[in-house]
Amino acid sequence: MHTWIKIDQNSDFSIYNLPFGIFSESDNVKRVGVAIGDTVLDVYAAYELGIFKDLKFDIRVLESDYLNDFIALGKSTTVKVRTYIQSELCNTNSVLKSHPSVFIKQNEVQMHLPVKVGDYTDFYSSIEHATNIGTMFRDPDNALLPNWKHLPVGYHGRASSIIVSGENVHRPKGQVVLGPNTEPIFQPSARVDFELEMGFIVGKSTKLGESVSTDAADNYIFGKVLFNDWSARDIQKWEYVPLGPFLAKSFASSMSPWVVTLEALEPFKIDGPQQEPAVLPYLDFKGPKNYDIHLEVAIQPKNCIETVVSQSNFKYMYWNMNQQLAHHTVNGCNLNVGDLMASGTISGKNPNSYGSMLELSWAGSKPVELNEGGARKFIQDNDTVIMRGHCQKGAIRVGFGTVKSTLLKAN
Numbered sequence: 001m002h003t004w005i006k007i008d009q010n011s012d013f014s015i016y017n018l019p020f021g022i023f024s025e026s027d028n029v030k031r032v033g034v035a036i037g038d039t040v041l042d043v044y045a046a047y048e049l050g051i052f053k054d055l056k057f058d059i060r061v062l063e064s065d066y067l068n069d070f071i072a073l074g075k076s077t078t079v080k081v082r083t084y085i086q087s088e089l090c091n092t093n094s095v096l097k098s099h100p101s102v103f104i105k106q107n108e109v110q111m112h113l114p115v116k117v118g119d120y121t122d123f124y125s126s127i128e129h130a131t132n133i134g135t136m137f138r139d140p141d142n143a144l145l146p147n148w149k150h151l152p153v154g155y156h157g158r159a160s161s162i163i164v165s166g167e168n169v170h171r172p173k174g175q176v177v178l179g180p181n182t183e184p185i186f187q188p189s190a191r192v193d194f195e196l197e198m199g200f201i202v203g204k205s206t207k208l209g210e211s212v213s214t215d216a217a218d219n220y221i222f223g224k225v226l227f228n229d230w231s232a233r234d235i236q237k238w239e240y241v242p243l244g245p246f247l248a249k250s251f252a253s254s255m256s257p258w259v260v261t262l263e264a265l266e267p268f269k270i271d272g273p274q275q276e277p278a279v280l281p282y283l284d285f286k287g288p289k290n291y292d293i294h295l296e297v298a299i300q301p302k303n304c305i306e307t308v309v310s311q312s313n314f315k316y317m318y319w320n321m322n323q324q325l326a327h328h329t330v331n332g333c334n335l336n337v338g339d340l341m342a343s344g345t346i347s348g349k350n351p352n353s354y355g356s357m358l359e360l361s362w363a364g365s366k367p368v369e370l371n372e373g374g375a376r377k378f379i380q381d382n383d384t385v386i387m388r389g390h391c392q393k394g395a396i397r398v399g400f401g402t403v404k405s406t407l408l409k410a411n
């Protein structure tokens with residue numbers, strides 16, 4: 001594919017990608033945009049130029065606070081919107097080429113949370129992560145709980161506190177217990193952590209009582225984002241028994257602004273880890289269902305250069321998205337367009353691929369040296385956490401950009 005747009009070869013936003021997001025300019029009107037190179041294509045303006053006239057959808061879905069109404073058009077329309085844009089960007093006689101004002105520099109726009117998340121579920125699907133946590137807090141010889149290899153463990157998270165990259169987070173306060181047999185005290189968390197995750201956006205609703213098979217799951221996934229599921233480990237340790245995390249997780253989670261479609265990720269499909277023991281039939285699947293997505297996390301202290309502290313890959317996931325969706329709906333729980341399903345922390349086998357400070361510093365016992373700004377066991381005030389992700393196959397690059405938030409001092 002050859003486009004007439006000038007794109008740096010290391011750009012995440014190649015002609016093969018074309019992710020969707022919500023942007024605004026100085027007039028504060030939110031519109032659907034597509035990232036291409038270092039610009040945003042104003043999809044509303046492209047519609048007005050007539051490039052989607054065969055598709056017959058309401059232009060109002062393109063001038064909206066969120067992508068939900070656009071996504072709800074269904075893949076029969078949204079996949080074509082993307083491919084029509086792709087062919088216009090390759091056609092040297094395109095009407096878009098003679099209307100350069102439909103492209104706005106990314107550094108001149110404000111990006112917004114791309115979807116209105118109705119429900120947010122967080123899985124726990126990396127075997128390396130679950131093993132590390134089980135080793136640290138329970139039994140190294142029996143790190144995984146008995147259910148772990150039989151179902152994709154997850155919990156219902158909090159949607160209201162999902163923020164877009166660039167928004168900052170205050171250190172949460174809560175109950176912590178400082179030592180064995182001591183009473184809880186109330187204080188700012190001393191163990192604020194990131195979780196390197198990816199999320200997928202549900203693209204098709206189901207009715208209560210309906211289930212989605214692993215075969216059909218791709219039709220229900222609109223696309224993927226980077227996701228930093230901020231966590232307060234000291235609050236978590238005290239509160240999580242017996243019902244799981246609560247306030248330790250609900251204070252904030254940061255999402256990248258560009259939703260990379262499942263179609264753009266198709267060339268990067270690969271087989272996942274062997275699942276042993278065999279899963280129950282409703283979790284069985286055919287063909288490659290994992291994706292080869294390079295991931296990294298950097299910490300940047302205030303006025304310092306950043307340090308990459310983790311390099312991981314989405315392909316390490318033990319449970320794939322199709323299995324997560326099949327499991328989520330097997331009891332008849334309904335899905336809504338815009339629901340977010342997050343992977344859980346994505347760790348690999350090597351210590352430099354661990355997806356949280358809890359693992360990288362091994363519960364605070366091994367501080368991580370930064371290039372500048374000292375060492376870290378957990379995240380300090382005014383540290384910025386930056387996550388990046390991209391796929392690469394030969395010259396084809398499809399990336400997610402960044403999700404970036406600064407941890408501010410407790411209010």
Ligand code: MN
Pocket residue numbers: 122195197229344345
């Ligand atoms: Mn999480």
